[in-house]
Amino acid sequence: MLANQNSKKPSDHFELLYKTLLDSIPSSVLMIDDKLNVISVNQNYLVKSRRSKENTINCPLSDVFPSVILENTGFDNHIRSVLRIRKAIRGQKMTYRGPGVPIRIYYYSILPVVPGQVMLIMEDVTEQTNLSEDVRRVERHLASVVESASDIVLSIDMNGRILTWNSAAADLSGLSSDEVQSQLFHEYCEPGKKTIIEESLLYISGLRRANDSYTIEFCLLTPTNNNNTGILISWVFSPMKDIDGATIGAVIVGRDLAERRKLELQLRQSQKLGALGIMAGGIAHEIRNPLAVCSSAAQFLLSDGVDLEFRKQCSMKIQTNINKASTIIENLMAFAGSSMDGNMTDIVLSEALEGTIALVANQAKVQKIKIELMQSPEIILVSGVVGLLQQVFMNILLNAFKAMPSGGSVSVTIECLSDSVEVQFIDTGIGIPVGDIDKIFDPFHTSSPTGQGTGLGLSICYRIIQQHLGSIRAESSPGKGASIIINLPLLLI
Amino acid sequence: MKNRILIIDDEEDMCWAISHILKSQGQSIVTASSGEEACRKLSEGCYSLVFLDAKMPDMDGLDVARFANKLGNDKPQIIMISGYHYANDPIICNAIEEGLITGFLSKPFTNEEILLHYHVHRNAM
Incomplete structure (x- = not known):
């Protein structure tokens, strides 16, 4: 050397x-x-x-x-x-x-x-050195993404113990990351969710890809809040895998549903107002008719020399027509004021349908449309929120009206299946184009010219029926009309 | 029999009211409760004046007016009565301009308004 x-x-x-x-x-x-x-x-x-x-x-x-x-x-x-x-x-x-x-x-x-x-x-x-610097930078970036997310992001191991807990989770629950570290996740959830979390873990560990997931809704407890009812959260469980692809836990993203519920409610409310707007013309017509009769009859009574028989007739006409007008207003009030967020009650299906049909009958008349309700002999009960189901029926009927600009008919049938009931609305309108049949329940899909339809009506129907544990679908051959078919679980007495 | 009046409205009580207003004038009055019935009666007989409802379950009032106008020499004067339209409604203005109808009244009306239309019609004859 x-x-x-x-x-x-x-x-x-x-x-x-x-x-x-x-x-x-x-x-x-x-x-x-x-x-x-x-x-x-x-x-x-x-x-x-x-x-x-x-x-x-x-x-x-x-x-x-x-x-x-x-x-x-x-x-x-x-x-x-x-x-x-x-x-x-x-x-x-x-x-x-x-x-x-x-x-x-x-x-x-x-x-x-x-x-x-x-x-x-x-x-x-x-x-x-530069590489590890980069790794640290990416790590810092990811950590800040998780920390600044407005959704809850947490991870648990296969035993259900909390590994990480971001600041959104801390804000919503009122518990800091240090407090929950290594604690069992189900202890911070509404009672009885231990098994569900275990099952979710089991389910996702069977998933092959890391981007497959499992969605479930339950409450996150808020122990610092006085009324410890919790906040309803939609949770998405995804598998957390190690380098060999083995599932070592779950990444759970949770979204506060309160905000979404509020928006949904607003959307339904404005949609309902839209439906009322469409019906306003028909309602005006139907109220001004009895008003005109009452007005004339009252004027007859004022004139001289009216005989007793005619006087009686006039009073009768006035009374009948006042009743007519007030029925229309009552139906309208029932629909406008119907609770959009109420509790599920037992509903007689045919009554809910009749109420809705009565409400759109005026509009149907103006558009020269015949509505037929095929009653079934037995009383059919479903569990639901009346106001919401009526909104669905009304949306479907008004859509059918729109498909029949020069008149036609809608037939409504109720058919009992083994554990569910099927309501069909069959119109004689222009039908749904073949390519659109899968899209009509998508939000913002509309066949109306710009400014004349939000395209939200049927997507709202879809969501409402989904919340009633039912299903909704459409069948149509263009030019031959369309059918909207709703399936709801039957309430057995 | 040229002086007959036809009252067309699917609401029976409306026909009753208008008939009673005009009864005092000593006119022969016929009523029809649907578009189809109205067209039939229009082609069967002669009417000089028609009070016509704008919206009926089977036909639009304006379609009935179109039918009546095709009757040639026996063309009646038509007053449209509607709870659906307003007096300045473009549809109504156009119909008057086209000569499809001669006048318009919105519901509810006063009995005098009906009589006024009747008298205008009488004087024009």
Whole structure:
């Protein structure tokens, strides 16, 4: 390794081999003597530092390394101590900037090789350092995404113990991440959810892909809140997998449903107002008719010489027509004021349908549409919110009206199946285009010209029927009308 | 029999009211409670004046008016009565401009308004 000019010695061969070896390794290797002069250097160092062999070998260390480095790292002192006590120093970090080269980061070791000489090995770890810096940056970024999410993001292990708990979870529950750490998740959920969480874990551990998930709704308890009823959350369980693909827990994202419920309610309310708007024309017609009769009859009574018989007739007409007008208003009030968020009650299906039909009857008359309700002999009960079901029926009927611009008919049939009841609305309108039949329940799908339909009616129907544990579908052949079929679970008495 | 009046409305009580208003005028009055019945009566007999409801379950009032206008020389004068339209409704204005109807009354009306239309019609004859 040391310069030796005698080429005839058998060690020549090995010396050359070592030199080649040293020059080819990607680390810098320098030999330094006890006067802190560089006595040997490999190719890698010369390339990295952009120095020539001539101005490096036999030069003092302070000439070879920038003085800044020597001062900052205490590098020369380290070398002196290794020379003195002959104990290696390993894995020190040094930032090195050669003239005109970008900053590099090195790990260096100082090894006592022979007495009076040390070997300095410098390994370039710039790339690795940058890489781990990047990893840390991504980690920080992900953590801040999870932390700043407005949804609850938490993770649990396979035993259901909480691993992480983001600030949205802390805000909603009132419990900090430290408080819940390693606690069982079900203890913070409404009672009786232990099994459901276990089953969810079992279910998702069977899922093949990490982006498959399992959705469920239940309450998160809010112990800090006085009325500890909890907040209804929609939870999405996804498997958390280790590097070998084994499920080691679950990532659970939870969304506060209160906000969504509120929006849904507003949407239904405005949709209902829209339906009332459509019916306003028909209602005006139907109220002004009895008003006109009453007005004329009252004027007859005012004239002179009215005989008793006619007087009686006039009073009767006034009374009947006032009743007619007030029935129309009552139906309207019942619909407009119907609870949109009430509790499920037992509903006689035919009565709910009759009420709705009575309400749209005026509009049907104006559009020359006949509505036929085929009653079934038995009383059919379903569980539901009357106002919501009537909104569904009304939407379907008004849609049917729209499909029959020059009149037609809608027949409504009720048919009992084994454990459910099917309500069919069959119209004689223009029908639904073949490609649209799958889309009509999508929000904002509309066949109406811009500004004349929001395209939300049927999507609201879909959601309402879904909440009643039923289903809704459409059948149609273009030009031959359409059928909307609602299936609701039968309430057995 | 040219002086007969036809009252068309699907609401029986409306026919009753208008008939009674005009009864005092000593006119012969016929009523029809659907568009179809009205068309039949219009083609069978002669009417000089028609009070016509705008919206009936089987026909639109304006369609009945179109039918009546095709009757050639026996074309009656038509007063449309509606709870659905307003007097300045474009549909009504157009119908009057086209000569499809001669006048319009919105429900509810006063008995005098009906009589006024009747007298205008009488004087025009």
